[in-house]
Amino acid sequence: MTTTNPAGPIPETPVHQAEERDTGPNCSDLLADFLGVLDRIETEARDGFLRRCGLATRAAVWR
Structure with a gap:
């Protein structure tokens, strides 16, 4: 037995409209x-x- 939608067929939404x-x-x-x-934040905390x-001069060498 098949059932039908009493409101009629469900319209499909085009893909481009869904993306918009x-x-x-x-x-x-x-x-x-x-x-x-x-x-x-990590860089500023480390440098400070x-x-x-x-x-501070050694930090420049490590980078």
């Missing part, structure tokens, strides 16, 4: 931005620590 509606941020872009911020310890 997806305007949210890309997760991989958000992750890359977040990791970039973490890297910048080395400057306070008087090892």
Whole structure:
């Protein structure tokens, strides 16, 4: 026995329309931005620590 939709056939959404509606941020872009911020924080903390310890010239050699 087959059933039918009383409201009629369900229209299909073209792929290009579905892509246009997806305007949210890309997760991989958000992750890359977040990791970039973490890297910048780590670099600034390390450089600040080395400057306070008087090892700033050695840090330039390590990079």
